[in-house]
Amino acid sequence: AQSVTQLGSHVSVSEGALVLLRCNYSSSVPPYLFWYVQYPNQGLQLLLKYTTGATLVKGINGFEAEFKKSETSFHLTKPSAHMSDAAEYFCAVSEGGGATNKLIFGTGTLLAVQP
């Protein structure tokens, strides 16, 4: 069965500092991987996804993630944090092929950005 582990339920960075949010997955088949962001009192918004091809994926708001098969990781980074990046971030893996597109979510990382 597939699973996702997000290391660090809370991460705090200073404005302008590097953001690194960790995600490791477990999958017996080539995975499809997603990062979502949730701002307070809102639903989840897709940041970026990896399906096939280039392992470095660029998303919205200056975020990017690198798929590393050997490390079973899909960490999310942003070179310089902005106050508006404060939100909760979820990593997810698609539960294999087929038409149902079920996603397995990690437990989330709450990012705080200090002025």
Next chain:
Amino acid sequence: DVKVTQSSRYLVKRTGEKVFLECVQDMDHENMFWYRQDPGLGLRLIYFSYDVKMKEKGDIPEGYSVSREKKERFSLILESASTNQTSMYLCASSPAQGGNQPQHFGDGTRLSIL
């Protein structure tokens, strides 16, 4: 842009009531999903549907049922609400073209059961 609309942002109900949460999507997606979100637990799948009148249980279906009579609408039903069902409920939809398609989410319904 895909729009997933949940009928209520905030809802307060009493123990034992039958509660209906409604979700509508405007992109003709085949798949629709209901999750509940609790602090420290992430998103847990309650039910999903891959076609009209079709449904499958997710990870935590107990105490819930669903209805999908039209392709664009997916309803979550709490048959007899209990306080442990106080939570944030999120609806999502996606097309049927394999696991590489992202899910699109509504803004959520924060449900309190008193």
